[in-house]
Amino acid sequence: MIATAPAPLVRIEGVHKYFGDFHALKGVNLDIARGEKVVLLGASGSGKSTLCRCINRLESVSSGTIAIDGEPLPQEGKALARLRAEVGMVFQSFNLFPHYTAQQNIALAPMHVRRVPRAQAEQEARDLIHRVGLAGKEDSFPAELSGGQQQRVAIARALAMHPEIMLFDEPTSALDPEMIKEVLDVMSELAAGGMTMLVVTHEMGFARHACDRVCFMDEGQIVEQNTPDAFFTDPQTERARDFLSKILEH
Numbered sequence: 001m002i003a004t005a006p007a008p009l010v011r012i013e014g015v016h017k018y019f020g021d022f023h024a025l026k027g028v029n030l031d032i033a034r035g036e037k038v039v040l041l042g043a044s045g046s047g048k049s050t051l052c053r054c055i056n057r058l059e060s061v062s063s064g065t066i067a068i069d070g071e072p073l074p075q076e077g078k079a080l081a082r083l084r085a086e087v088g089m090v091f092q093s094f095n096l097f098p099h100y101t102a103q104q105n106i107a108l109a110p111m112h113v114r115r116v117p118r119a120q121a122e123q124e125a126r127d128l129i130h131r132v133g134l135a136g137k138e139d140s141f142p143a144e145l146s147g148g149q150q151q152r153v154a155i156a157r158a159l160a161m162h163p164e165i166m167l168f169d170e171p172t173s174a175l176d177p178e179m180i181k182e183v184l185d186v187m188s189e190l191a192a193g194g195m196t197m198l199v200v201t202h203e204m205g206f207a208r209h210a211c212d213r214v215c216f217m218d219e220g221q222i223v224e225q226n227t228p229d230a231f232f233t234d235p236q237t238e239r240a241r242d243f244l245s246k247i248l249e250h
């Protein structure tokens with residue numbers, strides 16, 4: 001019998017992205033296996049956010065392909081809405097709807113995009129609020145929640161769509177130190193539960209302990225990838241060494 005490796009959940013091949021004349025992604029190749037947790041590191045401007053935004057099609061690629069579960073990313077329309085449902089994304093800014101409660105923020109997309117009946121969507125929202133440690137805050141509005149609590153609602157909102165993969169783009173960068181841990185705890189639990197994750201973060205403890213692989217970006221390319229242990233103890237490129245010496249000083 002010939003053992004074949006399972007197809008990756010995400011396959012990024014030869015992706016280039018231009019913003020006008022500016023070449024932001026220069027031939028990115030990256031496979032992410034189902035259940036794998038990948039952390040994306042790199043200096044400011046290296047293209048981390050752009051790559052995340054291309055994966056869920058907030059940005060279109062200039063050339064190359066991105067496929068999720070073997071399906072190339074659709075350009076527009078219903079197929080794109082379906083794809084967005086498969087890719088959950090959490091940003092630095094929480095982007096909750098200010099005039100909806102926590103529960104309503106979470107239940108909205110399942111009702112409108114996935115056509116889940118209201119009662120079911122609301123029950124799932126309550127379960128998710130519980131899961132991210134916010135029981136009792138169902139009826140709170142975003143302005144009544146701390147930053148860490150709002151970010152946990154944003155994570156619950158993404159999970160409500162039953163995504164295949166979760167993208168996190170600096171989810172704790174806007175938070176005070178005491179709130180960072182509560183968000184990282186929720187992310188660690190998700191990771192332990194088998195979720196496929198691509199995470200951009202400055203939290204090196206999380207990168208080391210919760211992730212399987214580090215991808216280091218420089219000027220629009222992945223220039224180095226390795227296990228967290230190998231990357232942090234023995235970076236191979238000058239750029240990675242330079243990056244690590246700067247962040248580890250803080």
Ligand SMILES: Nc1ncnc2c1ncn2[C@@H]1O[C@H](COP(=O)(O)OP(=O)(O)OP(=O)(O)O)[C@@H](O)[C@H]1O
Nearest residue numbers: 019020022024042043044045046047048049050051
């Ligand atoms: N909409 C845009 N229009 C023009 N240039 C852009 C746009 N978005 C990003 N860029 C440029 O592309 C490059 C990569 O940006 P990106 O936001 O992906 O970097 P990053 O690695 O996420 O940086 P940071 O760590 O600061 O968040 C930067 O030089 C940026 O100025």
Ligand SMILES: [Mg+2]
Nearest residue numbers: 048049050169
């Ligand atoms: Mg960014």
